[in-house]
Amino acid sequence: MGAAAIVQACAPVGSRYVIALVTGASSGIGEATARRLGREPGARLVLVARREERLQALARELGGATVVAVDLTDADAPARVAEAVQREHGRLDLLVNNAASSWRGTFGEAGVDNLRRHMELNFEAVARLTEALLPTLRASAPSAIVNVSSVAGRIARARAGAYSASKFALCGWTDALHLEEREHGVHVGLVLPGFVATEGFPQRELTQRALTRWMVTRPEVLAEAIVDAGLNRKAERYSPRGYAIVPALRVFAPRLVRRFTGGRAITPSMPGDER
Numbered sequence: 001m002g003a004a005a006i007v008q009a010c011a012p013v014g015s016r017y018v019i020a021l022v023t024g025a026s027s028g029i030g031e032a033t034a035r036r037l038g039r040e041p042g043a044r045l046v047l048v049a050r051r052e053e054r055l056q057a058l059a060r061e062l063g064g065a066t067v068v069a070v071d072l073t074d075a076d077a078p079a080r081v082a083e084a085v086q087r088e089h090g091r092l093d094l095l096v097n098n099a100a101s102s103w104r105g106t107f108g109e110a111g112v113d114n115l116r117r118h119m120e121l122n123f124e125a126v127a128r129l130t131e132a133l134l135p136t137l138r139a140s141a142p143s144a145i146v147n148v149s150s151v152a153g154r155i156a157r158a159r160a161g162a163y164s165a166s167k168f169a170l171c172g173w174t175d176a177l178h179l180e181e182r183e184h185g186v187h188v189g190l191v192l193p194g195f196v197a198t199e200g201f202p203q204r205e206l207t208q209r210a211l212t213r214w215m216v217t218r219p220e221v222l223a224e225a226i227v228d229a230g231l232n233r234k235a236e237r238y239s240p241r242g243y244a245i246v247p248a249l250r251v252f253a254p255r256l257v258r259r260f261t262g263g264r265a266i267t268p269s270m271p272g273d274e275r
């Protein structure tokens with residue numbers, strides 16, 4: 001089935017368009033996902049992130065979109081987003097929880113404060129926004145939520161423990177939400193990216209070496225996986241798909257995996273690296 005047909009199939013009866021909200025739409029995977037959804041006939045987007053000028057520029061490029069410039073960790077952010085969705089559209093067909101960040105550091109160096117800021121943005125903010133939008137999603141069913149976790153939500157690397165903890169939490173919670181919301185007609189999908197070259201995660205250590213360059217993909221590849229998980233109602237998508245081998249290796253060859261993930265050769269690049 002083509003993507004346009006999927007949109008038609010998932011759109012509420014009598015409706016000709018899909019309302020989709022993407023968090024973290026000002027760069028990287030979220031921006032690519034918004035562009036990808038924007039190509040769907042009749043799709044109408046809600047773009048969420050902190051950098052308003054970026055969102056406005058994207059909205060203009062897409063021929064119009066609702067822009068909500070918020071810091072998702074702010075106490076009133078979920079209510080502000082939910083209010084804008086109700087005011088502008090009155091329903092929501094797809095929520096893509098994509099915004100997140102990472103600050104590298106060992107637990108010994110960065111401590112509980114680093115753990116806390118990861119959990120606040122990468123897990124709690126996702127749960128709080130979902131809670132605020134769930135009544136609208138249920139009322140709009142069949143509808144969908146896609147949570148963007150990470151392969152790091154299945155396997156941890158040295159110096160990225162806080163990031164992994166937040167993404168492990170997101171994976172576990174998403175699995176449960178998938179089961180709970182089924183009876184309400186809200187599909188909940190999980191997308192687990194491998195290494196993707198973006199503004200926030202430039203992956204320079206990997207792209208600069210011929211030996212590891214192949215491991216890094218483009219945000220557009222992830223956008224396809226997110227659209228597939230949301231509109232095609234997939235429960236779980238690794239992207240690129242080959243990364244699905246990683247959690248299996250963690251179970252069946254844990255010593256091998258620990259050798260690989262403990263070294264410095266394969267460590268993710270993260271926003272904190274530039275600070």
Ligand SMILES: NC(=O)c1ccc[n+]([C@@H]2O[C@H](COP(=O)([O-])OP(=O)(O)OC[C@H]3O[C@@H](n4cnc5c(N)ncnc54)[C@H](OP(=O)(O)O)[C@@H]3O)[C@@H](O)[C@H]2O)c1
Binds near residue numbers: 051
């Ligand atoms: N790139 C990778 O290799 C990779 C791998 C695995 C998983 N992921 C996941 O993929 C998702 C997207 O990452 P990306 O690579 O596209 O990174 P990115 O380019 O840094 O994009 C992150 C987005 O989140 C937004 N954001 C950050 N903090 C926010 C806050 N407090 N409130 C609202 N919005 C906020 C940013 O916008 P503003 O700065 O404008 O707020 C930006 O639009 C994340 O969940 C990430 O964990 C990425």
